[in-house]
Amino acid sequence: MRTRPPAWQAVALTGLMLALLAGCEQQALPAGREAKPLLHASPVVVEVCGQSQSYAAVPQRAITHDVNITEMFLFLGLGDKLVGYSGISSKKEIAPDFEAALDRLPNLSSQEMNLEAMVAARADFVFAGWSYGFVSGGVTPELLAGHGIASYVLSESCIRVRPRPRVALEDVEQDLQNMARIFGVQQQVQGRIAQLRQARERLARQMQGNTETPRVFVFDSGEKIPMTAGRLGMPQAILTAAGARNIFDDIPSNWPLGNWEDMLARDPEWIVIVDYGLPSAQGKIDFLLSKPELAQVSAIRNRRFFVMRYAEATPGPRSVQAAQRLAAALHPQRQITQDDVLMQAATSAGERP
Structure with missing residues (x-):
């Protein structure tokens, strides 16, 4: 279901193609020039698989892997930060509301992560998970860091690298909160995250006192x-x-x-x-x-x-x-x-x- 160890396949993507396909609202910079990183007022520190991870700058060229992770990113309204995605083959369907946003982006790999494609896309951030793209011996957060690419790991997937006591629906909300902080959009997206929390709490109230557990x-x-x-x-x-x-x-x-x-x-x-x-x-x-x-x-x-x-x-x-x-x-x-x-x-x- 999740990813297998990656088969390294070189993908040649030209700078012009990436500039056209990445952000609809961003214009390509002249050759040889890069956008200056937008620094946080102070580094954002979040917990990633039990370790504190610091993000000094707001990512500008992000890549997501797998359909659920891409939906989380688009749910936060961060589509203009994406320069590509991977791990979404024809076997997996994205929510209809997100189809148009996905259609504007290059598919860097339908199956496993492709390091060459991510480097060619000049990515500065990757959102994935262990066995949701990241795999020992293949693409890992450490490997990306060696190429100057920051990353964030899906909380549920951390069980692949460290013990966890439980998994809960709240994990999704925490991942969304962390992404909002990393991208500096906390105030703008609190209402969206609150809708998920309210739906979860409403279900808990409706199930209160239930003793039948099929x-x-x-x-x-x-x-x-x-x-x-x-x-x-x-x-x-x-x-x-x-x-x-x-x-x-x-x-x-x-x-x-x-x-x-x-x-x-x-x-x-x-x-x-x-x-x-x-x-x-x-x-x-x-x-x-x-x-x-x-x-x-x-x-x-x-x-x-x-x-x-x-x-x-x-x-x-x-x-x-x-x-x-x-x-x-x-x-x-x-x-x-x-x-x-x-x-x-x-x-x-x-x-x-």
Whole structure:
């Protein structure tokens, strides 16, 4: 689901092409001249995977990797700071509200990160995550720093490099707050972030007192060995908020491999399908229905499937909406409010707030 170790592929992008495609509101500088960095009044210091990281300047030429991370960036209205993106293949769909902003930008790599392309784009900042672009032995924050490129790591992904006690919907809000501080737009975007917080808090109130926690299996991909969500992946936070229990919450990782034997023994009452690529969500459902050894699993016997898009199941502005939708499906008697937060906040996506 996440990225594999990168295959190094050189991508030649000319300065003229980048100038035309990067920021719609920025004009290309004369050859040999670079924009002067816009310094913060004092360095911005945020916690990145348990370590304090300092940002002296406001990034001007950013790159994002993966669709959920790109949606977070555009949710903050920072589209004019992007000079490219990667990790968004035809298998992953960005929210319709962000399509126009993405169409204006060069796709630097549909799969893994491409260091040569990022350097050629004269990037000064990369927003990605471990196994969401960053991978040991490939492109890492340290490697980028050696090229003078700052970076920020998605909080959920930090489990790949250090222990974490839990994952929560609040992690998305914290990442958005950190990005707002790094880019100096805290005041302009507080209303957008507040919408996510209010939706999350409203769901918590609506689920207060709930004692029914259906067992849920998250099926990402894989036929011989299923990839699922452990207790430190965003689906764990979504399931918890929606009043459900992840049958693989004993695995201390975010996107681990499970096994069919344990899935059968733990008998999920619902199955969450992560929808991206091939097979389609229906294809994954048909596969599960075709396995005779799973025929007696409660979710399969009762045809209880719930589909999440990739950008809903991974950390991003759609995570809280996914939790609301799931809660409404699992607990219809509670009449869960389903906010359209992304639509409301995305009206000026791709433009500076």
